[in-house]
Amino acid sequence: MVLTEEKLKMMYKQKKIDRLIVDEGTILTPSARQFLNDRGIELVNGVEKTSDEIKEEKNEKVSAQDIKIKYKGINGEVYVDKPEYMTQIYGNVLVKKDNKRIVFRGKIDSLQAKWLVLSKEFESSKNVNLTKDLESIEKFIKKILISEVLGEALGDVEVLGYNLDQIKEVSHNPNKYFNRGHLFDISKKEDEIVLKLNELRTYSRETEISAIEAFVRENGAVERKDLLTALNRMSSVIYIMMLKGAVGEYGNR
Known part of the structure; x- marks a missing residue:
């Protein structure tokens, strides 16, 4: 027209x-x-x-301005509220709760919880060596947990008086350090503390596998090598405690 x-x-x-x-x-x-x-x-x-209609349009514009985006997803999506099936992986970034890193956090959290229960259970033993070693590994677990959540390097680690390299050496040579062989034939005849520690050692292995799933990519690229090394030593350092228990350093129970 x-x-x-x-x-x-x-x-x-x-x-x-x-x-x-x-x-x-x-x-x-x-x-x-x-x-x-x-x-x-x-x-x-x-x-x-x-x-x-004009008034409604103005109200809609005002409402849109009032909406504050609180969270975002790893793929760029945004959220006003956090869905129940999601959780924060870092900052205000959300992932589903079955994300591999979140699964790993659950595992290390469970390991810490189980270790605290074990420590409480043997608190009454009044064995200074046992209490000291339980506390040393408790700090080790907590340091790994905090390092992952904050995304900070683990740094130098000492547990049971050993660094990570020394832990490997001691756990691989029980004859040299404890004057006895490996606990290959462990049975219910062992002292209770040895059996309890063995249970936690197997769970630490499950935690390590969860970390591998979270930090090793399909193409072989590795993230958080420091955590993977520490978790590999976790089972070894618990095994050292088992050897100590087997030679009577923690008394009998």
Whole structure:
């Protein structure tokens, strides 16, 4: 449709207006546009909206501004509220609770919980060596947990008075350090503390496997090598405690 100055004059003569609504695609001649400008008539494309519709649009814009995005997903999605099936992996970034890193956090959290129960159970033994070693590994577990959650390097580690390299050496050579062989033939005849420690040693292995699933990619790329090394030593350091228990350093129970 072409809108000319003549048509506008006829419309304006019938009814003076300050706003003209035209269909999209309407063409105005230069003189028609000048006519509108001279009289301050606003030109609007499309169907005129009611006052209620205009008010609703304004309310929607205000509401949209009021909405604050609290979380985001690892794929760029955003969330106003945290879905029940998701949790924070770091900062305000959400992942599903079956994410491999979250599964690992659950494992290391469980290991810590089980270790605390074990420590409480043998608290009454009053054995200074046992209490000291239980506390040393408790700190080791906690350090791994905090390092992963905060995304910080594990740093130097000492547990039972050994660094990580020494732990490997001692656990592989029981004859040299404890004057006895490996506990390959462990049975229910062993002292209770040895059996309890063995139970935690097997669970630490499950925790290590969970960490491998979380930090080793299909292409072989490795993340958090420090944590993987520490968790590999975790079962070894518990095994050292088992050897100590087997040679009577923790008394009998």
